[in-house]
Structures are given as C-alpha cells and as structure tokens.
Amino acid sequence: MKARHPKPRTGGTYLLARHLPRWGHPHYGHGVSLVERASRSGVIWSGTTTASVRPSPYVAHHALLSIARSHDPLLQLPAEDLLLTWLDTLSQWGYHSVSTSALAPIAATALHDIGFSTAQDLVLLEHHHRDTDNFIGVLPSLRGRWPGSRFPSQHVITEILHLDCAAFGNERQMDLITLREALCATEQSRVFVSYVDKLLVGFVIVGVSDTHGFIQRLAVDPNCRNSGVGTRLVQTALAWIQAKDCVSTVVNTEASNVVALHVYENFGFAPMNYRLAVLEKNLLP
Numbered sequence: 001m002k003a004r005h006p007k008p009r010t011g012g013t014y015l016l017a018r019h020l021p022r023w024g025h026p027h028y029g030h031g032v033s034l035v036e037r038a039s040r041s042g043v044i045w046s047g048t049t050t051a052s053v054r055p056s057p058y059v060a061h062h063a064l065l066s067i068a069r070s071h072d073p074l075l076q077l078p079a080e081d082l083l084l085t086w087l088d089t090l091s092q093w094g095y096h097s098v099s100t101s102a103l104a105p106i107a108a109t110a111l112h113d114i115g116f117s118t119a120q121d122l123v124l125l126e127h128h129h130r131d132t133d134n135f136i137g138v139l140p141s142l143r144g145r146w147p148g149s150r151f152p153s154q155h156v157i158t159e160i161l162h163l164d165c166a167a168f169g170n171e172r173q174m175d176l177i178t179l180r181e182a183l184c185a186t187e188q189s190r191v192f193v194s195y196v197d198k199l200l201v202g203f204v205i206v207g208v209s210d211t212h213g214f215i216q217r218l219a220v221d222p223n224c225r226n227s228g229v230g231t232r233l234v235q236t237a238l239a240w241i242q243a244k245d246c247v248s249t250v251v252n253t254e255a256s257n258v259v260a261l262h263v264y265e266n267f268g269f270a271p272m273n274y275r276l277a278v279l280e281k282n283l284l285p
C-alpha cells in the first residue's frame, strides 16, 4: 500500500537519534535513547517513534514536542508510565509548558489521558486528482540557493518568515527550523511565491512523497487578502502536484479558519474521516 503521509524527515534530531548508540537509562529502561543535543533540546524518547524537544523561539520556557509520524492515524504512543517520564524530562530541563506537533486521534488520546488539552483542532482535507483536472501553474517557484537545493537564499527566507509572522501571528509563526522541516518533510518540495511591486505578498510550501501531494504552509499578507492571491497559490501548488502524477493532495487547517476552508473547498477539497490536534500542557505544579 502506498504511504499516505509524509515520510518522517531524515535530518536534524531524527538522524542524530539513528546514528548515536542507544544506551540504557535508569528512568527509561534499556534500549531507549535520551539525547540532550543542545541545552534543553534533543531526543527524549526513541522507540516505535521518536519524540524530540526544542525550546520555543517565541514563548519563554515553552517546549515544542515533535513526534515523528504524528499524522499517522495508526501511530501508537508508548504506555502511560513512559509518557509520564517525558513530562519529567521536560520539567527537569526547565520547561514550564509544552505543545506538540499535530497528532492523529490515537496518539492524541494517549496524551489527553496524561493531562494534555487541545490547543488547535485541525481539519484534514483531501483533493482527489482526476484526469479531468486541469490546473495551470500561474506563479513562479523560488530557486534553490544552489542547483538541487531546497533552500532559497537567506534574503528570501527572511522575507518568508516575516510574511508568515504577519499572517499567522507571533505564537503560531514558523521559525527557521519549522521552515526547514516543512521543506524536508517530503521527497520533493517547492515554494511558490506571489510578488507585488517586488514585495512578497504570499507563499505556499508544497511537497510530494510517493503519489501524494501535501500543502504544508500557505500565507498571504493581511494587506493583500481577498484579491485572489491565496487562490492562485493553491492553484499553482495543485498544478505542480498534478504534474507529478499524484493521486491526491492533503492539507490541514484549523477548523475555525473559515477563509482557508472556503479557498480549499473551491478546489474540491473535502474533509477526511479524521482530524489532527495540536495539544498543550502546563508543566508547573
């Protein structure tokens, strides 16, 4: 069966977890990695999946807990006593609160059971490509910094992060690491952009793994909304994905984001039979 979800990324902490020897930890038991790669940052568990942590660049003492394959509806997290040791580690590392990557329902339930609550309810939408689809790419893609590179120049990255902050707000904005994750989460990826008078007013990050497309991030400058920029970005994303012979494209967006939902529904996206959730927990006594 074809993979329906992006492959876990192969860089950063996941690569580190695979390459470093595993050792027993008195708290965690034998065969489980605990690797503090940098201050308050690293792999806190590596078994059926990998859980890694880093500090939020925007909220003091807040941990970002990233769980590999967290979109996979079949992903099972370890037993409750082991999950509680994750919280111990976060507290020992000095964090006051934690939020997770977007989780499929089974994994989310396991964390709800140890006191996490839902911070974001995300609808998963899917567009099934048909032979009759005729999307035409109308916007340019960014060039890589060098041939074959996924990463645009530093100047453009700064523009993208600035626009992302304006579009999503201080607490939900991407930082450089999240941008790299979005670009590396799939086998191939592209960033399509919209400029007005040489100013970046919108971008979309798109990926393809196997025969499935993914819209990873979409943002339009708040001053340029409702003039079709978002629609043209999605259209261009779908044209690129269609040219890769994908059978479907998946995107997630907050259940309350009526504008994004409307844009995707205009392209025939329909809700999938499960949702994702970003969870959070206060770690202070």
Ligand SMILES: CC(C)(COP(=O)(O)OP(=O)(O)OC[C@H]1O[C@@H](n2cnc3c(N)ncnc32)[C@H](O)[C@@H]1OP(=O)(O)O)[C@@H](O)C(=O)NCCC(=O)NCCS
Binding pocket: 167, 168, 217, 218, 219, 220, 221, 224, 225, 226, 227, 228, 229, 230, 231, 232, 251, 252, 253, 254, 257, 258, 259, 260, 262, 263, 266
């Ligand atoms: C979602 C977003 C990308 C849309 O960009 P945009 O350039 O404004 O989109 P467009 O102008 O192409 O289309 C907007 C559509 O929403 C409709 N719309 C506007 N306000 C609306 C509302 N309150 N309720 C429902 N529909 C609404 C418009 O009528 C238009 O639909 P139409 O083409 O059928 O007339 C932009 O609002 C944004 O960046 N939001 C913040 C980041 C975000 O939510 N990203 C998507 C997460 S996946």
